[in-house]
Amino acid sequence: MTTYDIIIVGAGPGGSMATKCAAEKGLKTIFFERGRKPGEKNSSGCGLGPRLWREFPLMMKELTPEKCPSLRAGAAARNYFINSEGIVAGYIMTRPTESVSYEPAKSWITMNCYRNEFDPWIAELATNAGAELKTSTLIIDLLKEEGKVCGVIDEHGIKYKASVVIGADGAISMVAKQSGLRSKWSHTQITAVPQYDFHAPPNKIDDIMGDEALAVWWSALFPASYQVFFNDGFHQGLGNWLDKWDRNPLYYLNEVINLKYYQRLLKILEAKPRELQCHLLPWLKFPYNTHTDGVILIGDAGGFPCPLEAEGIYPAIVTGKAAVECAANAITAGDVSKKALSNYDELWQKTSVGEDFKSGEELYNIWKALPFSPKETMSWFVPMFMEVMGGIYDWSQPHATRVREIASQIKSYMPQALPFIMKYVFPLIAKIFENDLDKLMDPSKLMTVLPKVLDMIPKKKQRGGIN
Numbered sequence: 001m002t003t004y005d006i007i008i009v010g011a012g013p014g015g016s017m018a019t020k021c022a023a024e025k026g027l028k029t030i031f032f033e034r035g036r037k038p039g040e041k042n043s044s045g046c047g048l049g050p051r052l053w054r055e056f057p058l059m060m061k062e063l064t065p066e067k068c069p070s071l072r073a074g075a076a077a078r079n080y081f082i083n084s085e086g087i088v089a090g091y092i093m094t095r096p097t098e099s100v101s102y103e104p105a106k107s108w109i110t111m112n113c114y115r116n117e118f119d120p121w122i123a124e125l126a127t128n129a130g131a132e133l134k135t136s137t138l139i140i141d142l143l144k145e146e147g148k149v150c151g152v153i154d155e156h157g158i159k160y161k162a163s164v165v166i167g168a169d170g171a172i173s174m175v176a177k178q179s180g181l182r183s184k185w186s187h188t189q190i191t192a193v194p195q196y197d198f199h200a201p202p203n204k205i206d207d208i209m210g211d212e213a214l215a216v217w218w219s220a221l222f223p224a225s226y227q228v229f230f231n232d233g234f235h236q237g238l239g240n241w242l243d244k245w246d247r248n249p250l251y252y253l254n255e256v257i258n259l260k261y262y263q264r265l266l267k268i269l270e271a272k273p274r275e276l277q278c279h280l281l282p283w284l285k286f287p288y289n290t291h292t293d294g295v296i297l298i299g300d301a302g303g304f305p306c307p308l309e310a311e312g313i314y315p316a317i318v319t320g321k322a323a324v325e326c327a328a329n330a331i332t333a334g335d336v337s338k339k340a341l342s343n344y345d346e347l348w349q350k351t352s353v354g355e356d357f358k359s360g361e362e363l364y365n366i367w368k369a370l371p372f373s374p375k376e377t378m379s380w381f382v383p384m385f386m387e388v389m390g391g392i393y394d395w396s397q398p399h400a401t402r403v404r405e406i407a408s409q410i411k412s413y414m415p416q417a418l419p420f421i422m423k424y425v426f427p428l429i430a431k432i433f434e435n436d437l438d439k440l441m442d443p444s445k446l447m448t449v450l451p452k453v454l455d456m457i458p459k460k461k462q463r464g465g466i467n
């Protein structure tokens with residue numbers, strides 16, 4: 001039986017980063033991948049955020065179009081608002097704003113690429129650093145001595161021993177289960193995400209979408225749906241927590257695809273469906289049970305995708321690095337007990353991932369209640385928002401009359417909007433600005449003022465006229 005310092009199960013972005021860091025520290029490291037090559041078993045594409053370049057500039061400089069031909073940088077994001085008749089009631093295109101402080105993020109918001117290029121690229125960084133990669137190898141159990149984890153067992157019964165095992169094996173983590181850290185995610189902790197992968201000619205994408213990186217489709221008809229553009233195609237997908245689906249998720253995804261506007265877009269982009277996929281993605285308020293004796297969980301296995309929009313690659317890479325930092329110290333000290341590995345939680349919580357989870361509960365709650373509650377919330381949110389954005393484009397009335405009509409219409413949404421603001425928006429604002437709350441408005445005072453302001457809005461005036 002071969003013995004290693006660290007064994008890593010899974011060669012996704014988290015596993016490969018952890019392996020790279022361990023090998024660079026001179027630790028004897030092996031990582032296992034059940035796919036024939038890294039990236040074969042994942043969602044086929046992704047958007048990489050600028051935090052990766054900000055935090056790991058030397059590594060990310062190596063991700064060139066030669067190594068990753070699907071790479072496509074985009075500076076614009078579009079938000080489509082679909083009304084309950086399935087019509088695009090409006091859209092807003094946004095670009096990086098003046099307050100963006102990280103210079104590269106002023107020219108692109110995401111770099112999009114296919115995982116069958118990205119995952120092998122990052123895995124190669126790990127093997128170049130001296131680690132051993134075993135592909136087409138399914139790890140089915142953990143090796144234990146006196147009840148403590150000390151390695152892994154593959155599907156052929158071959159045993160591998162190590163001081164620390166890192167679970168980088170994604171949403172349905174065998175390591176989490178067999179180490180006793182978690183049996184299953186609850187329905188409020190995991191999302192099912194079906195998506196279509198479309199092929200489209202690169203020149204069509206460039207000519208029609210310009211520098212748009214992605215789009216979000218907001219509607220009362222389906223949970224928020226995302227669109228990500230690669231160099232020769234795009235994804236259209238949507239997800240929701242398992243407790244939120246009342247029908248087959250594909251029914252809702254097809255609602256997007258069947259929109260008249262969407263069909264037009266497919267036609268002008270000359271898009272052809274290439275693949276239909278469905279994956280699970282953990283989406284938590286806060287990661288818990290992240291480690292035990294001789295075991296650390298990272299990335300999806302540990303529940304680290306961002307609590308707001310489930311960006312998962314950056315957190316997997318950051319937690320992979322933190323896990324190795326912690327494991328290396330524990331191995332040197334000769335103590336890999338749960339207590340010794342508890343430093344892992346301190347390490348990841350100090351990172352930008354930890355910063356997001358500080359307001360994890362509030363971010364999770366508002367997101368779940370807004371775009372992922374189409375019937376309950378988006379049914380009033382979309383018309384209210386479009387009233388604000390587009391109401392003024394009506395030239396059939398005098399302008400002042402129009403403004404009064406818009407205000408009155410907006411007021412009619414307040415019975416739904418005000419409780420929503422109280423329940424979800426104020427707690428988030430209070431959390432984000434908790435150290436400066438005294439400088440901001442007092443939410444309870446605001447709630448006494450707001451109804452008075454609303455009372456000042458006149459009722460719809462009878463239209464006067466000349467006889």
Ligand SMILES: Cc1cc2nc3c(=O)[nH]c(=O)nc-3n(C[C@H](O)[C@H](O)[C@H](O)COP(=O)(O)OP(=O)(O)OC[C@H]3O[C@@H](n4cnc5c(N)ncnc54)[C@H](O)[C@@H]3O)c2cc1C
Nearest residue numbers: 010012013014034046047139169170279299300312313316
């Ligand atoms: C549809 C969809 C779209 C997404 N889009 C984005 C996006 O645009 N940007 C973003 O940042 N994130 C995105 N995410 C989230 C992101 O994909 C994950 O958070 C990220 O891949 C997590 O990385 P990981 O290394 O923890 O796990 P994974 O990427 O899941 O890697 C786990 C690896 O372990 C292997 N494995 C599993 N079990 C075993 C085993 N027993 N033995 C051997 N190997 C095993 C798997 O084959 C896999 O390669 C998306 C997720 C989904 C589902």
